[in-house]
Amino acid sequence: MQILVRMAEVxxxxxxxxxxxxxxDSCLFHGQAGLDFAERLAGAGGRVAVPATLNVSSLxxxxxxxxxxxxxxxxxxxxxxxAYVAMGCTxxxxxxxxxxxxxxxxxxxxxxxxxxAIVFANxxxxxxxxxxxxxxxxxxxxxxxxxxxxxxRDANRRGEIVFALHALPRRWFTSDAFxxxxxxxxxxxxxxxxPVLDGLPAPVGEDALKAVGAAAASSGAVAMFHxxxxxxxxxxxxxxxxxxxxxxxxxxxxxxxxxxRADLSTRHEGPLVAVSLGTPHFSIDEFATLLxxxxxxxxxxxxxxxxxxxxxxxxxxxxxxxxxxxxxxGITVVVDTCTYITPILRHDRGTVMTNSAKWAYYxxxxxxxxxxxxxxxxxxxxxxxxxxxxxxxxWDDA
Amino acid sequence: MLHGxxxxxxxxxxxxxxxxxxxxxxxxxxxxxxxxxxxGESVAGRILALPxxxxxxxxxxxxxxxxxxxxxxxxxxxxxxxxxxxxxALVAAVLYDRVVPVLCVEAGAFDALRTGARVRVRxxxxxxxxxxxxx
Numbered sequence: 437m438q439i440l441v442r443m444a445e446v447x448x449x450x451x452x453x454x455x456x457x458x459x460x461d462s463c464l465f466h467g468q469a470g471l472d473f474a475e476r477l478a479g480a481g482g483r484v485a486v487p488a489t490l491n492v493s494s495l496x497x498x499x500x501x502x503x504x505x506x507x508x509x510x511x512x513x514x515x516x517x518x519a520y521v522a523m524g525c526t527x528x529x530x531x532x533x534x535x536x537x538x539x540x541x542x543x544x545x546x547x548x549x550x551x552x553a554i555v556f557a558n559x560x561x562x563x564x565x566x567x568x569x570x571x572x573x574x575x576x577x578x579x580x581x582x583x584x585x586x587x588x589r590d591a592n593r594r595g596e597i598v599f600a601l602h603a604l605p606r607r608w609f610t611s612d613a614f615x616x617x618x619x620x621x622x623x624x625x626x627x628x629x630x631p632v633l634d635g636l637p638a639p640v641g642e643d644a645l646k647a648v649g650a651a652a653a654s655s656g657a658v659a660m661f662h663x664x665x666x667x668x669x670x671x672x673x674x675x676x677x678x679x680x681x682x683x684x685x686x687x688x689x690x691x692x693x694x695x696x697r698a699d700l701s702t703r704h705e706g707p708l709v710a711v712s713l714g715t716p717h718f719s720i721d722e723f724a725t726l727l728x729x730x731x732x733x734x735x736x737x738x739x740x741x742x743x744x745x746x747x748x749x750x751x752x753x754x755x756x757x758x759x760x761x762x763x764x765x766g767i768t769v770v771v772d773t774c775t776y777i778t779p780i781l782r783h784d785r786g787t788v789m790t791n792s793a794k795w796a797y798y799x800x801x802x803x804x805x806x807x808x809x810x811x812x813x814x815x816x817x818x819x820x821x822x823x824x825x826x827x828x829x830x831w832d833d834a
Numbered sequence: 835m836l837h838g839x840x841x842x843x844x845x846x847x848x849x850x851x852x853x854x855x856x857x858x859x860x861x862x863x864x865x866x867x868x869x870x871x872x873x874g875e876s877v878a879g880r881i882l883a884l885p886x887x888x889x890x891x892x893x894x895x896x897x898x899x900x901x902x903x904x905x906x907x908x909x910x911x912x913x914x915x916x917x918x919x920x921x922x923a924l925v926a927a928v929l930y931d932r933v934v935p936v937l938c939v940e941a942g943a944f945d946a947l948r949t950g951a952r953v954r955v956r957x958x959x960x961x962x963x964x965x966x967x968x969x
Contacts, residue, residue: 439924446836446920461891467860467899472929549891569894569918571925627851628886628914657851657888657916702868797889798856801866801873 439575440583447566449583453545458488458577459533461549462570463520464777465494465513473571474519477578485580488525489533491550492717493517494778497529498747498771505779513778525577529772530746532646532717534561537748542668545588547576551659552716552794555649558660560642562668564588567659587660593669595662595676597626597684601635604690605833609637612725613811614693615644616793619651621696625686628657632676638665643719650716651793690833697831700796700809704824708736709786709805711819712775713812714744715795720752722812727758729816730765736822740782744770776802789815789824835959837923839933841909842954842964846880847947848872853889854896854919863905881955882907883939883947887916897922901932909935909955913944937961 444452462470494513496502503510521527528536533548534556540546542562548554549568557563566586568576576582586592599622608614622631631652640663652658662670670676698704713726726743735741743762745753750771753759762769775781776799781788787806790796796809808824818825849871852858857867863878877900887893897919900906906926910919915938923934935955939947943961952964 439921439928442924443917443921446915446917462895464892464895466855466892466895467903469898469902469926469929470895472902473898473925476929551889551891554891567891567917569891569921571894571898571921572917573891627888654853654889657886699869797869800868801856 437579439572440579440581443572444583444585447583447585449585451584452581453584453588454580455486455547455576455582456544457486457540457546458484458573459491459548459550459553460488460520460525460573460577461491462574463490463493463517465509465516470570471512471516474516477574478519478522482523482578484524484577486577488577489528489536490520490525492531492773492777493529494773496770496772502768502770502780503778520574523574523578528746528748530717530748531774532719532746535717535719535746535749545582547573547582549573551653552646552650554659555653555661556646558587559649559662559667560645567657593660594630594678594680595632595670596629596682597686598632598634598673598682599686599688601633601688603687604693608693611811611830612644613791615647616651616791617693617697617700619648620655620700620793621688621692622661623652623654623656623658626652626656626658629683631658631661632670632673632682633661633663634673636663636666640666643722646716647793654794654797694831697809700793701807702800703787703806703808706787707823708739708789708818709783710740710742710781710788711815712742712788712790712795713815715774715776715790715792717749718743718745720749723753723758725812727761729813730761733765733816733820735766735819739819739822741767741819742770742775742780743767744774747771781805787824789818791815836912836915836920836938837927837936838957838959839935840955840957841881841935843879843881843908843952845947845949845951845953846875846877846882847949848882848884851886851888852884853887854893854922855890857889858896858900860896860900860903860905863900877907878905879908881909881911881953883911883944886912886914887919891918894918894922894925898926898929901926901934902930906934909937911937911939911944911947911961913939913941
């Protein structure tokens with residue numbers, strides 16, 4: 437409570453409000469400090485006051501052999517996970533809690549951490565969470581309360597920067613690669629402000645909106661965006677802006693999109709050592725899109741293909757009988773964690789291809805690998821030939 | 835003042851916001867975000883000035899771990915308030931009794947900060963150049 441009160445002062449809040457649920461990012465091990473904090477709370481008998489889901493951890497509990505790190509770190513990471521379960525959190529181990537059957541509804545006040553989950557909750561679900569970090573997430577869950585500040589308040593949810601997309605070729609909107617590129621662009625330009633995307637053909641699907649948000653919350657500090665016609669607080673541009681003039685207006689050009697696309701790769705061609713999909717965690721619909729691409733596919737020798745997903749989604753995949761297709765194709769499925777936060781990849785250098793802007797943003801720093809960004813289909817086509825294959829002409833203006 | 839305390843050191847002024855998770859290695863204190871203009875710089879023991887936070891919710895844990903490990907900045911000066919950064923300093927103080935002050939610096943004063951200058955943060959939240967010139 438001491439931490440919550442201090443953070444309420446920092447945020448300038450005058451009161452606390454009740455929340456209906458929490459999503460805890462603090463369960464991921466980054467060193468002794470996170471473990472010390474968790475064990476202090478759990479040791480004092482802490483119990484969550486509201487339902488609390490857990491974010492990814494460092495370990496895949498269903499496939500423990502995938503972990504290539506040292507055993508000591510794994511033991512500490514496991515203790516940290518256990519401490520949060522002991523406090524009554526649900527062991528969901530996913531960065532995409534919005535893919536779970538039970539998810540918050542429109543207007544609910546919640547305390548979610550994990551940058552991509554925050555932006556999805558605010559933008560797509562219309563639930564209300566501020567941009568919470570580690571430590572305050574579990575404090576909110578233990579007390580069931582948060583400061584009445586930030587994105588919990590109507591006025592702070594107003595769109596601020598309009599990104600007009602009318603000049604872009606319509607075919608780009610049909611590519612899954614367009615959305616992470618767009619998110620990367622708006623995050624870098626918006627910083628902490630709330631972007632409004634105007635000109636997308638509505639409705640944009642949840643996986644595309646997930647990709648926009650995850651990218652914008654990596655290149656920027658975006659905790660909410662509006663997509664006119666697709667997100668619930670933006671039936672019209674005027675509604676997204678709460679009937680006030682925007683602080684800025686950007687006419688997005690083809691050149692801006694091409695520059696953002698180029699910025700997502702540190703290597704644009706050459707041999708591959710791996711492909712990594714599922715950041716944020718692959719949804720059931722994304723698996724449904726992937727399966728036909730695997731028909732008759734043989735991956736090139738030495739190229740590993742990983743898909744990260746939540747254990748709940750993985751259960752659905754197995755129930756539908758899709759797991760065998762993935763295994764036959766040679767895909768390694770990772771649950772409970774992700775390939776860029778813990779040692780899982782067989783290679784620690786070389787070029788890895790991904791369809792995720794978030795993975796492309798963080799993996800070079802975290803793992804030391806080079807990264808090539810492409811669409812889902814380009815990732816699979818590249819894995820078959822063992823080198824980066826991308827359709828450059830698709831991104832021409834004409 | 836976001837998190838009070840005293841510190842003195844050499845300024846490192848970042849030209850872009852940083853996500854501490856994925857951007858700062860708490861084992862070494864080095865900036866590891868390969869897209870950041872100051873990738874490779876060490877924040878350890880310096881007064882870190884940055885326009886704001888970015889990215890991951892885990893940045894608070896990474897900062898707390900850096901403070902525990904002794905690789906953190908001596909103080910942090912923010913142009914834009916970032917609750918996730920304040921949290922890391924707050925929790926490290928609770929757990930380890932190690933104080934890394936966090937200050938919010940008004941935009942005009944922030945723009946006047948220069949890497950290499952030696953500055954002192956006082957307990958009242960004021961910022962001073964050690965050689966007498968006010969920053």
